[in-house]
Amino acid sequence: MSIAPAVVPSGAEAAEWVPEGPYDLTRTIGTLQCGAHDPSFISQGPDHWLAFRTVEGPVTLALRQRGSLNQSRVQARAWGPGASAALATLPRLLGADDDWSGFDTAEFRATLPELARKGRYLNPGLRLPASGRMLDTVARVILEQKVTGIEAKRAWRYLLARYGDAAPGAGEVAPAGLRLPPTPEQWRRVPSWDWHRAGVDSKRSATILKAALVASGLERLASRPGGDAVRAGLRSVPGIGVWTIAEVVQRTHGCPDSISVGDYHLAAYVGAALTGRRTDDAGMIELLKPWKGQRQRVVRSLYSSGFRKPTFGPRLSPEDHRSR
Template sequence: MSLSVPVSLASGTGAASGAAPGAGAVSVLWESDRPYRLDLSLGVLAHGRKDPSVRIGPGVAWLAFSTPEGNASLALTEQPAPAPGARVLARAWGPGAEFALAGVPALLGDSDDWSAFDQPAFTATLPASLAETRRRNPGLRLPSTGRMLDSIVPVILEQKVTAMEAYYAWRYLVTKYGADAPGPAPAGLKVPPSAEAWRRVPSWEWHRARVDFHRSGTVLRACGAASALERLSEVPLGTDLTARLCSIPGIGPWSAAEITQRTHGAPDSVSVGDYHLAAFVGEALTGRRTDDAGMLALLEPWRGHRQRVVRLLVLSGFRKQAFGPRLAPEDHRGR
C-alpha cells in the first residue's frame, strides 16, 4: 500500500452526485498491489439502501461522519491501475477532512490480509461454489472505520426488529438530527448525530421513528459512555474488546460482533443470535437449516476467517427458502 501526500483540490468531478468538488478539498491517492472493489468492501457500512450518511455505487462512495477535528465528507473513487493492483482517489471536505484522509487505508481494508485464505491448501477446504465466489471477487476486503458510536447506534436500532424497521429508524433520525455534510456532497448526505445530539432527541421522536424504549435507552446509555467507547477503536480485536462493549447494558454478543465487523474489520466475527444468519449459513452449506450451535460447528474448519466465509456466502447469491408470511413491523408511535 502507498498513500500520497494530501494536496489541495480546486476542481474535479463528484461521480456519485455529478457535483464538482469546490475549493478547500484535500485528497490522497491510495494504491495497492492487490485487487480492490469499493462497492463490495464498503457495502456493509450502509444501513439500508437509503442510508443518509452513505452513498455507495460501482466504483464510487461518499461517506459523511464526525471526527475529533469536526465533520467531514469523504468521496472515494476507483482509478485505473495496472493489474492486479488498485488505486482509489480519496477527497475530503470540512474541518475533519485531514483526519478523515488519515483513516482511508484502514477504511479501505488495507490491513485486511487474505493471503492465508487464498492459499491453495485453504481454498481446497472450501465448497466449490464458495471458492468460485472468492475467485470472482478478489477485490473484497473488510473495512475498519474506527468510528465506534457511528457503528454502535445503528446496530442497536437493528436489535430484535426487521431490517426494514431498523433502516427506517436510522434514516428518520439521521435525516432529522444529523448535520448537513460539508462540501459539494450529494443532496441529502448527512453526518450522523453526535452523542450530545442523540441525547437531545425527544422521547416522542423515538416513537415516531418506531424505536421502543429498550433500544432508545440502550442508545442513550451508549452515548453517555461515548468517550470511553470511542477509545475502544484503539483496542485490538479479542475477548477484552467484546467484553468492554458488552459492559454497556443492552449491548450483547450479537451487537458486539456486528459492531467490530465494521469498526475493526473483524475477520473471524460471527453474529451469533442473528434472526436469519444461522439458517442461511446452514442452508447454504448443507441444504438444511440449523441453529447457532450448528452454524458455529459448520464454520469451525475456517476459524480465523469465519466472517470472510459469511461475506462470501452472501456474495455467492444464495438465498434461503422463505416460509410463511413476513414479520410485520411493530408500530410504537401510539404508545
C-alpha cells in the first residue's frame, strides 16, 4: 500500500492512497458517520467530507475513490492547520492496517457460516478503519448508550451545531454545514439545560464530562495497539463499560475482534443469522467462539450479507428526556 502526493487544489494539501486488492471507501468509513446528517461527516455524491482536530489543529478532509473496486485509489484533499497531520495518518484512517488476508483464505472461509461467506463475497472491499480520534468517538458512543439511534443522532447534531466550530473552509471549499466536534473545553461548557434540550440524560452527560476531563490521556491511547491497555484506559472513565469500549475501539483502532456485548439488537441478530433463533449475550459469545480474533469481521460480514432478523414485539421506544 502506498501514499503519494497528488495534485493540490488552491489552498489545500493533497495526497493519494493506493490500496492493495479490492477496496470500498464508502463501506469502510461509513461506520465513522453518526447518521446521514452528521455535521462532522457529510457525504455529497462521490465526495466524503470529514472535520476533526489533530495535534496541529483542525482540518477539513475530503475523500474520493477513483477507479474500479479491484484497482482503485483514494484521493484526499485537506484544508486547515491540521492538514499535514491528517494526511500523514490517512492510510490508517482508510483501513490500511486492517489485514483480511487470513480471513480470506480458503481454509478459513470453509469454517465460516454461509451468511458470512456470502457477505464477504458481496463486499470484498470492506476494511475496518482506525480513526485514532478518541474523545470524538467516546462522546459519540456515550450518546448512543441505552437509547435509540434516532435519539443519539439527534443529540450529536444538536450539540455539534451549538458547541462545535465551523470546519476550515466550510461554506467555501467545503459544505456550509460542516462542523468540528467540540474540544474538551467546549464539552465542559455545555450547560445542564442544553444537555436537556439535546435529550441527553444526566448519566450520559456526566460520563462525557468525565471523559473530557481526561481527554489528553484518552488521546494518548490512539497510538497504542487496541488491546488490554486501551481497554483499561477507557474503563478507567466512570460510566464507560464493555459495550462502549467495544464500539469505540472498532472505530478508533479498527479492532477485528471487539464485540458489542450488551447491545440491544446484536445478540439476537447473531443468533438468528447463525441458528435461526435469537440468543442472549452469552449465547452470542459461544456462537462466535470458533472465530475468536476475527469476530468483528464475522459480524460485519453477516451484516453485509443482507440478512435481517425477523421482528417480533415492540421496538425500543425513544424516551424524551426533555419533558422531565
